[in-house]
Amino acid sequence: MKSRDDANMTANSPLDLLRGRLNLSRRSFLKATAAGAALGSTGLIELKTAREAKAFAYEPYPRDDQLQTVVTSCAHNCGSRHMLVAHKKGDVIVRLSTDDGRYQADGAFGKDTFEEPQLRACLRGRxxxxxxxxxxxxxxxxxxxxxxxxxxxKRASWDDALTLVAEKMVAIKQQYGPTALLDQGYAGASYGVLHKSDQIEGLLARFLGMFGCRTNSWSVPSYQGTTFSSRMTFGTIEDGNEDDAFAHSKLIIMWGWNPAYTFHGGNTFYYMRLAKQRGCKFVLIDPQYTDSAATYDAWWIPIHPDTDAAMLAGMAHYIFTNNLHDQAFIDKFCLGMDAGTMPDWAKDQENFKDYILGKYDNQPKTPEWAAQICGVKAEDIKKLADMYARTKPAALKASWAPGRNAYGEQYNRMAAAVQAMTGNIGVLGGCAEGVGKAWHSEAVAYPYDQYANVWFASIKSDRWAHCVLNYPNVKREEIGLWPRQDHLDGVIPNIRGIFWQGSDWFNQLTNINKEIQAIKKLDLVVCMDSTITPSGLYADVLLPVATHFERHDVALPWYKGHYYIHRPKVIEPMGESKTDFQIFTELAYRLGFGPGYNPRANREYFQYNDAVDDAYLRTWWEEKVMHHQGVMMSWDEFKQRGVYKFKLDKPHVAFRAQIEQGLPFQTPSGRIEIFSTQLAQIKDWTRTQYGYPIPAIPKWIEPWEYAGSEKTKQYPFHLVSPHPRWRTHSIFNNCAWLRETYEQEVTINASDAKRLGIQTGDTVEVWNDRGKVVVPTYVTERCMPGVLVLHEGAWLDLDENGIDRAGNPDFLTLDEPSPAGAFAYNTVLANVKKTDLAHRPGWDKQATARSYIFRREL
Known part of the structure; x- marks a missing residue:
C-alpha cells in the first residue's frame, strides 16, 4: 500500500519528474534533498547525475558568430521609428536586437550621448x-x-487577382465617374521614403490620381483637431521641439499624454529623466493615473473627459486676473489675445481675453465655473495656473488624446493660447506643441510630380459610410466635402470601391456597425497588407505585401528625432509577397500608365529588381539629403553603416527664429493668431471642408456627449479609448508575446465596481445605442469615478448577433462630424454590467489559428 505522501504525489508532479530524471527512489531522493539543504550553505553541493546546463531551451541554436547581422528599423507609427538589428542565418531572422551605439559614424559599443542617443526599439519593435x-x-x-x-x-494567382482589380476599376470609373474609388491608405506599416502609404505622398494616392478616379480621405484620426489648431494658430504643423528640449524644463504638464505608451519622440524618457534629475516638477491632467505619472511622481489631476478646454479657460482667467500673463510677449507676437492686439478690421469682434473675462456672454470663465464642468476643484485649477505662470521655462505638452473629441480643436487652440499668454513659446524648455512635428526630414524618394495627391473629391475619413449609405441624399457639410474650383465642386461622390493600403481603417474608424452596413453596398474592396487583418475580412481581394524586412528602403523618424536608418532587404519576401511599389507599377501597366508611374522601371519590375529601388534611394540621398541637408556621408557608406544621426549644435526649438530673430510666423498676419483671421472671414461655412461654424477664438463648446449631458441618465459612464503599450493601433494585436503582457479589458473605478458588484476578471458588457462589446474588467483606483477605459485597436470579432466579443471600443463611438475634423473617439457615453455573453480573448488562445479559416481552399 502506498503511503499518504506517495498517494499525494501524482505522476506528473514536479518532484516526481525530477526524481525520475535522477533515477532515485523516493527515500533516497528525500535523503539527497536533505543533504543538499545541509550542504547548500557551504556551496559544496553538486549533483553529478544532472546533465550540463545549456543556455537555450532546445538545440541546435545558432550562436552569434554563426549569424549575419543587418541593421534595419521598426516600421509602424507608434510615435517613433527605431533601430532594429536583424540576426539572421541564411534567409531566416533568428532574433532581433537594437541600437548599441556601434553603427553610427565614429560609433563604438555603448556610445549613448545627449547629442547622439541610441535609437533603442521598444517591446513592440523587439x-x-x-x-x-x-x-x-x-x-x-x-x-x-x-x-x-x-x-x-480562395487562393488566386497574381495574374487573376490583378486582372480582377484592374477590370473592376475600369468598370467602376466608366459607370460612376472620377470620384467612385475611395483612397484609405495610411501609414500603418508601409512607410518609408520609397514604399510609402499615406494620404498625401503615398503610392496609392499617386496611383489613383493618375488613373483619374480618386476620392481622398482628408482627415487624420490621431490628431486632426490638433492639425487644425496648429495651422490656424501658427500657420504650420511643425510646431514641436526635439525632445532634448524637455531636459531644460522646470515644469512639464503632461496634458492627456502618457509617454510610457505613446512616445512622440524616440528618446523622450531619457530627456524627461534628465529633467527630473535636475528638479523639474511633473503634472498629469488625465482621467486615469498613468504609468508615466507614477514614473515621474507627477501631481495627478483627474478630469472629466472632453472638458479640457473649460479647465484651460479657467486657468487663463486666473492668469489674466492675477496679472501673471506676459504682456510684452503678447503685444509683440500675438494677434487677438486682447483688444489691443486685434487687427483694425476686426476691432468689433471677440478677442480672447474679453471672452475669458465674460464680456460677451456675461459668464466669466472663472476656475469655479470650470470646476462645475470638468470636475477639478477650483483650488487645484488656481494652483496649477499659478505654478505654470510663475515657472520659467515651463512645458505644457498638450497631447493629442483630449483633441480626439467633439470640438477637440478647441482644446488645442485653448492650450496654444495659454502657452502664448505666458510667453512659453520659442524658448528652450518651453513648449508650443500641438501636432509636435519638429525637425524636418526629406520624406519622398519616388517620383513626386504633377500627379501627386490628385483627387476629384475629398471627404472626412470616417464619414465614408454615411456617404455610401445615404447617397445621393447627402449634404456636403455632412461629409466634410472639400471645396474645388471646377465642375466637381459640391458633387457628392458616389463611392463604389475602397482601397486599403497600409491601413486597417475598417477596424479603426468610428462607428464600425455603420461601416459594416455600408461595405455591403460596394462593388470593389481591395486590402493590401502583410497580415490578415479585420479589414481584410471584408475585402474582395487580398494582396500580400512584403514587410519592411523584405524590401529596400530608408526609415524616417516619426514626427521627432533627427536621423535616417537604412532598411536593406534582409530576407527574401515570404510566399508570393510583393512590395507596394511593385503592385501599383504592375496595375499601372495594365491600366495604361506604367512608364509614367514608375519611370525607372519596365514591366519586369514586378519580379523585383533592387537596382531600381537602389537608384531611387541613391538619387534621394544625393540630391535631397546631401545637397539640401549638408550631409557628407555617401550613399554607399550610409548603406554600410545603417544609420545617420544628425548632430545639432543646439536643441531644436519650434519658433525660436520668430521669437529671437523676429521672423514672421507662417500665418496671414505673421503673428501667433489666437484670433484666426482665416476663420473670421468665412461667410459660407457649407462651402468649406469644415461644413459648420468654428469660432475665430478658442472657446469651450459643449460636446454632444459628456458627463454633463442628459444622456447620462441612460449611459452614466464616459468611455475613453487611449493607445495601449502592447499594440500600435491594431498592429501587433495578434502577437502572443505582447498579449501575454496584457489582456484587452475595461478599466473601472473601484467605487463604481463595488456599486455594480463587479470584481477584477469578471466578464462585462459595455454598450450604448451604437453597439455592444464584451470584455473582462480591471478594477482600480487609478481611474476616476464615472469613467471607463477601453484601449483602442482590438481586432473585431462578432458573434451571430453582431456583438463584438473582442472589446473594440469603436463599436461604441460616433461618426458625427466635428467641424474642424477631430475624430470623436473619446466622446462616448456608455453603460456597463456583468454578463453571461461570450468573450473571446484572442485567437492566440484558441486551439486553431485564425489563419486556418482564410487559407483553406474552397
Whole structure:
C-alpha cells in the first residue's frame, strides 16, 4: 500500500519528474534533498547525475558568430521609428536586437550621448519577428468566395487577382465617374521614403490620381483637431521641439499624454529623466493615473473627459486676473489675445481675453465655473495656473488624446493660447506643441510630380459610410466635402470601391456597425497588407505585401528625432509577397500608365529588381539629403553603416527664429493668431471642408456627449479609448508575446465596481445605442469615478448577433462630424454590467489559428 505522501504525489508532479530524471527512489531522493539543504550553505553541493546546463531551451541554436547581422528599423507609427538589428542565418531572422551605439559614424559599443542617443526599439519593435513569421501572414493573393465579412477566400494567382482589380476599376470609373474609388491608405506599416502609404505622398494616392478616379480621405484620426489648431494658430504643423528640449524644463504638464505608451519622440524618457534629475516638477491632467505619472511622481489631476478646454479657460482667467500673463510677449507676437492686439478690421469682434473675462456672454470663465464642468476643484485649477505662470521655462505638452473629441480643436487652440499668454513659446524648455512635428526630414524618394495627391473629391475619413449609405441624399457639410474650383465642386461622390493600403481603417474608424452596413453596398474592396487583418475580412481581394524586412528602403523618424536608418532587404519576401511599389507599377501597366508611374522601371519590375529601388534611394540621398541637408556621408557608406544621426549644435526649438530673430510666423498676419483671421472671414461655412461654424477664438463648446449631458441618465459612464503599450493601433494585436503582457479589458473605478458588484476578471458588457462589446474588467483606483477605459485597436470579432466579443471600443463611438475634423473617439457615453455573453480573448488562445479559416481552399 502506498503511503499518504506517495498517494499525494501524482505522476506528473514536479518532484516526481525530477526524481525520475535522477533515477532515485523516493527515500533516497528525500535523503539527497536533505543533504543538499545541509550542504547548500557551504556551496559544496553538486549533483553529478544532472546533465550540463545549456543556455537555450532546445538545440541546435545558432550562436552569434554563426549569424549575419543587418541593421534595419521598426516600421509602424507608434510615435517613433527605431533601430532594429536583424540576426539572421541564411534567409531566416533568428532574433532581433537594437541600437548599441556601434553603427553610427565614429560609433563604438555603448556610445549613448545627449547629442547622439541610441535609437533603442521598444517591446513592440523587439517583437516584430513574431509578426513577421505569424501564422496570419498573408502570403498569397486571395479572392473572396463567401459573403463580405464571412472570411471565406480562395487562393488566386497574381495574374487573376490583378486582372480582377484592374477590370473592376475600369468598370467602376466608366459607370460612376472620377470620384467612385475611395483612397484609405495610411501609414500603418508601409512607410518609408520609397514604399510609402499615406494620404498625401503615398503610392496609392499617386496611383489613383493618375488613373483619374480618386476620392481622398482628408482627415487624420490621431490628431486632426490638433492639425487644425496648429495651422490656424501658427500657420504650420511643425510646431514641436526635439525632445532634448524637455531636459531644460522646470515644469512639464503632461496634458492627456502618457509617454510610457505613446512616445512622440524616440528618446523622450531619457530627456524627461534628465529633467527630473535636475528638479523639474511633473503634472498629469488625465482621467486615469498613468504609468508615466507614477514614473515621474507627477501631481495627478483627474478630469472629466472632453472638458479640457473649460479647465484651460479657467486657468487663463486666473492668469489674466492675477496679472501673471506676459504682456510684452503678447503685444509683440500675438494677434487677438486682447483688444489691443486685434487687427483694425476686426476691432468689433471677440478677442480672447474679453471672452475669458465674460464680456460677451456675461459668464466669466472663472476656475469655479470650470470646476462645475470638468470636475477639478477650483483650488487645484488656481494652483496649477499659478505654478505654470510663475515657472520659467515651463512645458505644457498638450497631447493629442483630449483633441480626439467633439470640438477637440478647441482644446488645442485653448492650450496654444495659454502657452502664448505666458510667453512659453520659442524658448528652450518651453513648449508650443500641438501636432509636435519638429525637425524636418526629406520624406519622398519616388517620383513626386504633377500627379501627386490628385483627387476629384475629398471627404472626412470616417464619414465614408454615411456617404455610401445615404447617397445621393447627402449634404456636403455632412461629409466634410472639400471645396474645388471646377465642375466637381459640391458633387457628392458616389463611392463604389475602397482601397486599403497600409491601413486597417475598417477596424479603426468610428462607428464600425455603420461601416459594416455600408461595405455591403460596394462593388470593389481591395486590402493590401502583410497580415490578415479585420479589414481584410471584408475585402474582395487580398494582396500580400512584403514587410519592411523584405524590401529596400530608408526609415524616417516619426514626427521627432533627427536621423535616417537604412532598411536593406534582409530576407527574401515570404510566399508570393510583393512590395507596394511593385503592385501599383504592375496595375499601372495594365491600366495604361506604367512608364509614367514608375519611370525607372519596365514591366519586369514586378519580379523585383533592387537596382531600381537602389537608384531611387541613391538619387534621394544625393540630391535631397546631401545637397539640401549638408550631409557628407555617401550613399554607399550610409548603406554600410545603417544609420545617420544628425548632430545639432543646439536643441531644436519650434519658433525660436520668430521669437529671437523676429521672423514672421507662417500665418496671414505673421503673428501667433489666437484670433484666426482665416476663420473670421468665412461667410459660407457649407462651402468649406469644415461644413459648420468654428469660432475665430478658442472657446469651450459643449460636446454632444459628456458627463454633463442628459444622456447620462441612460449611459452614466464616459468611455475613453487611449493607445495601449502592447499594440500600435491594431498592429501587433495578434502577437502572443505582447498579449501575454496584457489582456484587452475595461478599466473601472473601484467605487463604481463595488456599486455594480463587479470584481477584477469578471466578464462585462459595455454598450450604448451604437453597439455592444464584451470584455473582462480591471478594477482600480487609478481611474476616476464615472469613467471607463477601453484601449483602442482590438481586432473585431462578432458573434451571430453582431456583438463584438473582442472589446473594440469603436463599436461604441460616433461618426458625427466635428467641424474642424477631430475624430470623436473619446466622446462616448456608455453603460456597463456583468454578463453571461461570450468573450473571446484572442485567437492566440484558441486551439486553431485564425489563419486556418482564410487559407483553406474552397
Amino acid at each position: 517583437s516584430y519577428r513574431q509578426r513577421l513569421y505569424s501564422a496570419e501572414r498573408l502570403l498569397y493573393p486571395m479572392i473572396r468566395v463567401g459573403e463580405r465579412g464571412e472570411g471565406r477566400f
